[in-house]
Amino acid sequence: MNKRQIKVTRVEDAKELVSTASRCSFDVDVYYNRMVVDAKSILGVMSLDLSQPWTVEYSGRDSGLENVLNRFSLC
Secondary structure (H helix, E strand, C coil): CEEEEECCCCHHHHHHHHHHHHCCCCCEEEEECCEEEECCCHHHHHCCCCCCCEEEEECCCCHHHHHHHHHHECC
């Protein structure tokens, strides 16, 4: 299981994360505080606070997802 800390500040960036995660054949989850949402769900992702960092957890490998996560990475 891979974990990454990211910061998404714009709605367009959140949409890009959802679009990229939707193309993955494995689960991609976003954690913020006590909430866990499916990264493939635009409603779930948009319900999170865009001003706070999120943790993304995923179990597979996808270069598109890695590129998006690298752009929003806090580390």
